[in-house]
Amino acid sequence: GENVEQHPSTLSVQEGDSAVIKCTYSDSASNYFPWYKQELGKGPQLIIDIRSNVGEKKDQRIAVTLNKTAKHFSLHITETQPEDSAVYFCAARGEGSYIPTFGRGTSLIVHP
């Protein structure tokens, strides 16, 4: 089955800096890669996703890149703000499957 590794487990940055979270996956058939943000006391929220036919996708201050050859994908947050502090989860899912495999999460702390 699919295996998703996520690094780092904790990331601490100063407000205004960039943050990068990286994930690797094992199943080359995976073709959908969502990212979720979980704030304290809430459920995870889908913030951006990318499919295997695209190498990069941006939405304002967040971007995701995908390297299919190396089987890794990354979340990039620029100009970080304290409200970006949360746990971020990556996931990978195969075509036609309802079930993604989640990474273990990265706790991002943005210091004012």
Next chain:
Amino acid sequence: ETGVTQTPRHLVMGMTNKKSLKCEQHLGHNAMYWYKQSAKKPLELMFVYNFKEQTENNSVPSRFSPECPNSSHLFLHLHTLQPEDSALYLCASSQDSEGYTFGSGTRLTVV
């Protein structure tokens, strides 16, 4: 509100109690899920309902019993739980195999 509503938000129950968690989605999605989230562990899939039919049961103990009466409602019936079952229980929905919309979860404590 995400469009997926879970009740109650917090639940404390004894090991001999019976309780139910409720999930309701107002998004018109055709698949619903139960996940367990424990500290220091990845999200654990428990059950999947696709078009109201249970399609996955991820080796979950029988003390957890799901029910999906229609495509908008999902229940998780709990009985004779153990302290290690204390966790955040998350409900999610999706349209086909697209990204999930999660509820805010039920924080369960078994005493």
